Amino acid sequence: MPINLPKDLPVIEKLRDENIFVMDQERAHTQDIRPLEVLIVNLMPEKEKTEHQLLRLLGNTPLQTNVTFLRMASYQPKNVSSSHLDQFYKVFEDIKDRRFDGMIVTGAPVEQMPFEEVAYWPEIVTLLFWAKTHVTSTLSICWGAQAVLYHEFTIEKEDLPKKCSGVYPHSLLTPHSPLVRGFNDTFLAPHSRHTTVSYEKLLKQPALEVVAVSDQAGVFLVQSKDQRxxxxxxxxxYDATTLRDEYERDIAKGLECEVPENYFPDDDPTKDPQNTWRSHTHLLFSNWLNYYVYQQTPFEWSTSS
Incomplete structure (x- = not known):
């Protein structure tokens, strides 16, 4: 089934080139169906690249999905045009009276700052309070995940001695969880961060369950026991080349950074990296959308408590 997107969103043609089923909102309105409503809180600097990555995954499931993009009203991004934001993004005031079946909160390049010093932190706090009554399930990524763990479960992020950058093997701790249905017992996933969360502190939080960990990269997947x-x-x-793009960007800035681990063939940055995590990416997003959103959300929000 398709994802329903604004008719002129630039990334639509890229998705169609990848055989992702995309339907513009004009056509979607002629179909008698209750699509899922998903809010994407896009905090990444290169918004169009992140749109492409996430829409590709949402469009690869059998569920029809309407997508709304949200930006922070208190922050003006530098890597995307104002016209793109004005045409395709909402701010909280625009959507505060709506309800969503699912919400995705992306990472953000602010992880080395205390949460309270992030310019848009008050907006994030407002959004998370609002989501308690307006969103069925939230999938948060990297800094977004750390923000949720901090605000909702009082677990603070911790600095790493060096950046965790690379592709690492992970083990399942709860292989029977619907979130990881179809996963191999050991699977690969990319990381790119300067901070982490304590496995020991997560275990002491009775509302949380650790789903997957890595000996090298630490905790990877965590879910709340209420599945929200x-x-x-x-x-x-991430695409196959995203870690390379970040590495080359940091080198160009004159930053001291190591080659991403287990990423380039033979650890040689002149060789093209391969996407060794794609199948599990699709499984994660389809499992979340099916088991935690579609099968949990009310058919009509207006009739739910």
Whole structure:
């Protein structure tokens, strides 16, 4: 089934080139169906790249989905045009009276700052309070996951001695969880962050369950036992070249950074990296959308408590 998108969204043609089923909202309105409503809180600097990554995954499930993009009203991004934001993004005031079946909160390049010093932190807090009564399930990624763990479960992020950057093997701790249905017992996933969350502190939080961990990268997947929050500390949504782009960007800035681990063939940055995590990316998003959103959300929000 398709994802329903604004007619002129630039990424639509890229998705169609990848055989992702996209339907513009004009055509979708002629179909008698209750599509899922998903809110994407896009905090990443290169918004169009993140749109492409996430829409590709939402469009690869059998569920028809309407997508709404949200930006922070208190922050003006530098890597996307104002016209793109004005045409395709909402701010909280625009959507506060709506209800959504699912919400995705992306990562953000602010993880080395205390949460309260992030310019749009008050907006994030407002959004998370609002989501308690207006969203069925939230999938948060990297900094977004850390923000949810901090605000909802009082678990603070911790600095790493060096950046965790690379593709790492992970083990399942709860292989029978619907979130990881179809996963191999050991699977690969990319990480790109300077901070982490404590496995020991997560175990002491009775409302949480750790689903997958890595000996090298630490905790990866966490879910709340009420299934309202799914948190991924890494970036399964990344393209094959995203870690390379970040590495080359940091080198160009004159930053000291190591080659991403287990990423380039033979650890040689001149060789093209391969996407070794794609199948599990699609499984994660389809499992979340099916088991935690579609099968949990009320058919009519207006009749739910």
């Amino acid at each position: 929050h799914i948190m991924a500390t890494g970036h399964l949504e």
